[in-house]
Amino acid sequence: MKYSVLFLILVLSLPILFILDILNGSVNIPFSEFLNAFQGIEIGRAHEIIIFESRIPKALTAIVCGASLAISGLLMQTLFRNPLAGPYILGVSSGAGLGVAIAVMGAGAIGISIINSSIALPLASMLGSLGILLVLFLVSLKVKDIMTLLILGIMIGSIAIAFIGIIQYFTSDAQLKSFLIWTLGSLEGVSYASLSKMGSVLLVCAVLAFSLIKSLNAILLGEQYAKSLGIALVKSRLLIILIAGSLAGMVTAYCGPIGFIGIIIPHLCRLLFQTANHKILIPSSMILGASLLLFSDLIAHFPSGGISIPINSITSIIGIPIIIWIIFNKRSVSSSF
Amino acid sequence: MRFWIYLFVITLFACQTESKTAKILSKKVIGKVPPRKHFQIIKEKNYFIIEINTPFVEGDFTERYIAYPKETERPDLDSVTHYIPYPINSLAVTSTTHVGFLSAINGLDFIKASNNIDWVYNPDFHNLVKQGSIISIGNRDLNQEELVNSEVDVVLSYAIDASNYQQIRRWRELGQKVVLISEFMEQDPLNKAAWLEVIGLLIGKQKESIDYLTRLNHDYDSLKMNAMYSSQASSLFMGFPWKGTWYMSGGKSFQAKLFKDAQGYYLWADSPKESGMPLNVETVIEKAINADVWLNTNSINSLEEIKESDERFTAFKAFKSGRVYNFNKRVNKSGGNDYWESGVVHPDWILRDLVKIFHPIFAKDYEFIYYQQLK
Numbered sequence: 001m002k003y004s005v006l007f008l009i010l011v012l013s014l015p016i017l018f019i020l021d022i023l024n025g026s027v028n029i030p031f032s033e034f035l036n037a038f039q040g041i042e043i044g045r046a047h048e049i050i051i052f053e054s055r056i057p058k059a060l061t062a063i064v065c066g067a068s069l070a071i072s073g074l075l076m077q078t079l080f081r082n083p084l085a086g087p088y089i090l091g092v093s094s095g096a097g098l099g100v101a102i103a104v105m106g107a108g109a110i111g112i113s114i115i116n117s118s119i120a121l122p123l124a125s126m127l128g129s130l131g132i133l134l135v136l137f138l139v140s141l142k143v144k145d146i147m148t149l150l151i152l153g154i155m156i157g158s159i160a161i162a163f164i165g166i167i168q169y170f171t172s173d174a175q176l177k178s179f180l181i182w183t184l185g186s187l188e189g190v191s192y193a194s195l196s197k198m199g200s201v202l203l204v205c206a207v208l209a210f211s212l213i214k215s216l217n218a219i220l221l222g223e224q225y226a227k228s229l230g231i232a233l234v235k236s237r238l239l240i241i242l243i244a245g246s247l248a249g250m251v252t253a254y255c256g257p258i259g260f261i262g263i264i265i266p267h268l269c270r271l272l273f274q275t276a277n278h279k280i281l282i283p284s285s286m287i288l289g290a291s292l293l294l295f296s297d298l299i300a301h302f303p304s305g306g307i308s309i310p311i312n313s314i315t316s317i318i319g320i321p322i323i324i325w326i327i328f329n330k331r332s333v334s335s336s337f
Numbered sequence: 338m339r340f341w342i343y344l345f346v347i348t349l350f351a352c353q354t355e356s357k358t359a360k361i362l363s364k365k366v367i368g369k370v371p372p373r374k375h376f377q378i379i380k381e382k383n384y385f386i387i388e389i390n391t392p393f394v395e396g397d398f399t400e401r402y403i404a405y406p407k408e409t410e411r412p413d414l415d416s417v418t419h420y421i422p423y424p425i426n427s428l429a430v431t432s433t434t435h436v437g438f439l440s441a442i443n444g445l446d447f448i449k450a451s452n453n454i455d456w457v458y459n460p461d462f463h464n465l466v467k468q469g470s471i472i473s474i475g476n477r478d479l480n481q482e483e484l485v486n487s488e489v490d491v492v493l494s495y496a497i498d499a500s501n502y503q504q505i506r507r508w509r510e511l512g513q514k515v516v517l518i519s520e521f522m523e524q525d526p527l528n529k530a531a532w533l534e535v536i537g538l539l540i541g542k543q544k545e546s547i548d549y550l551t552r553l554n555h556d557y558d559s560l561k562m563n564a565m566y567s568s569q570a571s572s573l574f575m576g577f578p579w580k581g582t583w584y585m586s587g588g589k590s591f592q593a594k595l596f597k598d599a600q601g602y603y604l605w606a607d608s609p610k611e612s613g614m615p616l617n618v619e620t621v622i623e624k625a626i627n628a629d630v631w632l633n634t635n636s637i638n639s640l641e642e643i644k645e646s647d648e649r650f651t652a653f654k655a656f657k658s659g660r661v662y663n664f665n666k667r668v669n670k671s672g673g674n675d676y677w678e679s680g681v682v683h684p685d686w687i688l689r690d691l692v693k694i695f696h697p698i699f700a701k702d703y704e705f706i707y708y709q710q711l712k
Contacts, residue, residue, distance in 0.1 A: 025482050026480050026481075026482040026483050027482040027483060027485075027486040045488070045512070046485050046486045046487075046488045047486070049485050049511050049512050050482050050485050050486060053510065053511050053512070054481060054482060054485065054511060055482075121499065121500075121503075169615060188481050188507075189503060189504055189507050190507075191507060191510050308478075308480065
């Protein structure tokens, strides 16, 4: 009973935040114009474009990215059985960055242009994420201690950043500047066409994640237990890596790295629902992730005068205190693992 | 091997574009200015074709715009083309160089929106901002919503890389007519200035822009010829290290070309690069210790600051003789530097400054415009 009430609140918060996010932006559009626009009454071309071509896709992007990062983080935490795992912390986002850096700067160096391909950049990003996650997983087969693994993860992420640094050092300053811009992250650059691609990846990954609920729950209880239940561990783990890496890489490709959503959402859901059951955690994480990113975007565009704060800064400001709180409030973390 | 990859890629692109391209390319190229690398304007019977080739370093493709007279019907060409009815009434600018170009042909009135307003040096521009005829569309990053809301006819912009170009595409999806001005790709100062013609055409001042460029070419060339008669020779190096790395402009860069035309002996003139080369500080000290002139010291504005930042630099001959110069004479309080702004259409002024630096006796009576000597 309690689950359903909480779920209802979560589900209701999503459309409310969605509407608020559309109403709020750099350009001030009166509420009456919104009402007219949705009734099909003429409101002027510029405002029409801003509402339908800019704000709505931006809000939808926030939903898709938030849900994707939340699933990705949840799956990583379960895979590594580590409460602090997440795409940003484990260096998976850096891996995506490395993939893009190699693709953008490397392709230019050998005389191939990947500019006109809308597939190359996201693909490079996803491959980069998957690569880092796979390396981490292989290491995790040798190293069992979760803290050691976390530190190794951070180190592998740092190596990725170091490689990006080396690549940047040997490319012209013009290219360098644009790569740095990319690393700031933005929800505004996503069109409906890209959004449909992102949505499809999320849909496939979410369906796969739901199909893995039994394995995910078993993995949390330990390797021996999972084996005794007859779970094909290797296959499940590889699928988990594929889902978590693809989702993190996809978000990074289209919007740049967005930190801390992936790590905090699963914890918030565990605390809210007081359960470690993925049947509850996967859908609730998706909804809460989407809501929190919408909320972050709302804050990002809140200052008046045409300023908007990079979304990554907002998610960090919201996320880091929550992580610190989680670490201090250890009981609740350990109880779910 | 690399050549074959290039050939393959070029062939691929050639196959993608429609057969009309061949017809277009065979038409005569107009204009009296010297050959240019990254754009060409082709006159057709009822319209102009503007082609931007390799708009940025990795952008190995051609952007094609059709500029047709406003009152006539839109010509129907291949689907990748961007159509612009001209002359246009309003512009958004996204680089201070755009302000430089427009000011050369009295076109500042066309600007209705700009980002990074503080970085612009031009006082007339700031008067227009005060009057409210130019609105701000963002600081640092351009604000997408404000851009759409400004409802300008054309957005002058640029892409320096793939991700930048993605952003331009996004603006186009939002209905903006974006024209790429890739003057930064040109390493020849006159080719850089020649982009004025693209902007001139759009605002209906093509004749003014061609007249301006013809005059500029004449002035630049005669100054260059004059410098050749100087018997003085100065060797030079440039830049200032940042976090231990000294970015020295390549021998094929815009700066190196100006140094050469001013008859200065640039120590890295032989490097085949267009971009900046990251060098170790020690390498620079070894090679440049006896150079006569030190130019373009970035944010360093006095000899004292040089000494404070690194004691070793006092050993440079140029430091000892005080022949250290920076192009920071025209800088506003927000750091907007006119060298990058009006300098784009005044390579003759930059050249004259350099001639004065390299040949002090030769150009004694002339006052610096962009450069000044560090004290």
